[in-house]
Amino acid sequence: MDDRQDHGLTHGLTHGLDYRLNHRLHHGLLDVAGRWQTAAGESGRLPLTVALAAFVGAFLVTRVITRLIRAGRGPFRNVRPGGLHIHHVVPGVVLTVVGGFWAVGVSGEGVARCLAAGVFGAGAGLVLDEFALILHLQDVYWSREGRASIEAITLTVAAVGAVLSGFNPLGVDSFGDLATAGRGTWIAVIVADLLCAAVAFAKGKMRLGVLGLFVPVLGLVAAIRLARPGSPWAARRYRDRPAALARAERRTASHDARWRRLRTWFQDTIAGAPTHTPDDDNDRPDR
Numbered sequence: 001m002d003d004r005q006d007h008g009l010t011h012g013l014t015h016g017l018d019y020r021l022n023h024r025l026h027h028g029l030l031d032v033a034g035r036w037q038t039a040a041g042e043s044g045r046l047p048l049t050v051a052l053a054a055f056v057g058a059f060l061v062t063r064v065i066t067r068l069i070r071a072g073r074g075p076f077r078n079v080r081p082g083g084l085h086i087h088h089v090v091p092g093v094v095l096t097v098v099g100g101f102w103a104v105g106v107s108g109e110g111v112a113r114c115l116a117a118g119v120f121g122a123g124a125g126l127v128l129d130e131f132a133l134i135l136h137l138q139d140v141y142w143s144r145e146g147r148a149s150i151e152a153i154t155l156t157v158a159a160v161g162a163v164l165s166g167f168n169p170l171g172v173d174s175f176g177d178l179a180t181a182g183r184g185t186w187i188a189v190i191v192a193d194l195l196c197a198a199v200a201f202a203k204g205k206m207r208l209g210v211l212g213l214f215v216p217v218l219g220l221v222a223a224i225r226l227a228r229p230g231s232p233w234a235a236r237r238y239r240d241r242p243a244a245l246a247r248a249e250r251r252t253a254s255h256d257a258r259w260r261r262l263r264t265w266f267q268d269t270i271a272g273a274p275t276h277t278p279d280d281d282n283d284r285p286d287r
Contacts, residue, residue: 045164047103050114051121052160058125059153060270062088067272070142089133092126095119128152142275150267155210162214192216199223204231228252 066088068074079086099120106112131152132140140146193216200209200222212219226248227233238245 047113047117048160049164051117051124052157052164054118054121055125055160056157058092058122059129062126062129063271066141070272085139087130087133087139088126089130092123092130095123096127097123099123124156125153128156142272144274146274147267147271150271151206155207159210159214162211167214193219196220196223199233202227202231202233204228204233226251 065074065076069076069078099116099118099122102116103113103120106116127134129149130141132143132146132148135148136145141149193213196216196219197209197212200206200212200219203222203225204227205222205225208218208222212222226244227237229238229245229249229252234245234248238248
């Protein structure tokens with residue numbers, strides 16, 4: 001066998017092997033995608049998946065555009081008809097209302113329901129991107145107070161992601177399953193979870209309080225641990241307990257020092273660093 005025949009045989013074997021591998025990989029990916037789509041459809045979570053994707057997409061696109069506006073780059077500008085600054089929370093509210101009523105009015109899990117979910121998710125992303133504006137009733141988008149919007153977005157993604165991963169609010173998969181365990185048990189589980197979440201909120205542990213509604217053990221941990229010094233729980237319960245307040249301050253300072261840099265990097269990377277002014281950090285220029 002000469003070199004050309006050997007080369008041709010080797011090339012043919014290699015080509016055949018590559019074809020078989022690509023063929024199997026292609027069909028494997030299609031099979032995985034089909035299984036996921038079937039599972040999502042059968043569980044009724046496909047519209048929720050679409051809503052979450054639209055939510056995250058709208059938020060990311062909006063942040064890119066607003067950062068370009070802030071830097072004075074690209075074709076984008078603030079919308080100011082007649083000198084009035086229209087914030088993107090306004091179209092967000094419109095999309096949320098339209099998508100919400102559309103989803104309620106559509107039956108089944110078809111394309112129309114998924115489209116409605118996408119409209120709702122995109123609107124919710126626009127609204128929560130300016131959650132801080134709603135909270136403070138002033139434009140704090142590029143201020144430190146504006147980080148509340150990133151917290152709201154992150155918690156929403158985590159909560160919806162938990163539902164899509166199989167966790168459910170209050171740990172309830174179906175009312176029928178818990179009903180078989182007895183009405184008393186069913187009520188006790190829900191009340192205990194709600195109480196833990198409420199205590200977590202009162203102790204200033206908002207993240208764990210929200211996540212505790214889906215993973216009850218997180219709410220229990222937040223309810224047991226010391227409150228943050230500036231929380232309503234600390235103001236009421238630690239007022240006459242200076243030792244407990246001192247422990248809470250030390251633990252909070254240690255926790256914040258450990259996680260502040262990572263949290264700030266994450267928020268600045270996604271949303272952009274807040275604007276700093278030499279006189280007053282609360283007085284921010286309009287974006």
